[in-house]
Amino acid sequence: MDPATLEPGEPVKQFSVMLQNRAGALASLTKLLRNNNIEMVGISVQDSRDATIARLVLTDPDLAEQIFIEKGIPFTTSTLVVIALKEAGPGLLQVLDTLMVAETNIDFAYALMPSAKGQALLAMHVEDHDFASTVLNQAGFKIVYQCDLSR
Template identity: 50%
Template sequence: PEITQQIFLEKGIPHTSSKLVVVALRNAAEEMQRCLRELHLAETNIDFGYTLLSHPGGRTLVALHVEDQEFAQSVLHNAG
């Protein structure tokens, strides 16, 4: 990220950066519902989310921008 940011600065390209939580899902529909439910129960906000390119292991990768990255990671890790 630092090299990319440096290139953007050198080229005068406006940009922002943010930390994301990336979740790897085996069964996307079922596990995404569980993921969202756990974050909802923990009362944390999701600003936005989007899918990433396919994972070599066949998992669906979802990037989430959340209100508190460390808290969301902890919630999801503890939920399994």
């Protein structure tokens, strides 16, 4: 295998956590994570009448998964393609155009907290993670891996 094609790290892991739709549920989850030295670097919340789905990107996904299991917190995981954008506005359009030309779909996307370097970060769940990562990397985009987010 060509060393140039090896990924430098694990893809970013996203947790989809089901929370009760009540005041303070997200704050309680955030405190639980912080008490275990885990920070949220990305969040997207989808609210409904009965439950809330919080999509989270965390600094220590392995420990978070262990805590969620121990505490009985329902969750699923998926991998994201995360891009560091040089320019937030024009960079976003370039990413979208690159994926459109490659004929791959984005299921959903959201911004992450700025990186330690102050860069804008875009998280995307795509239909084919490996293909989208390769296409974006070949187009010159900086792919961010889980190890880059662990502070």
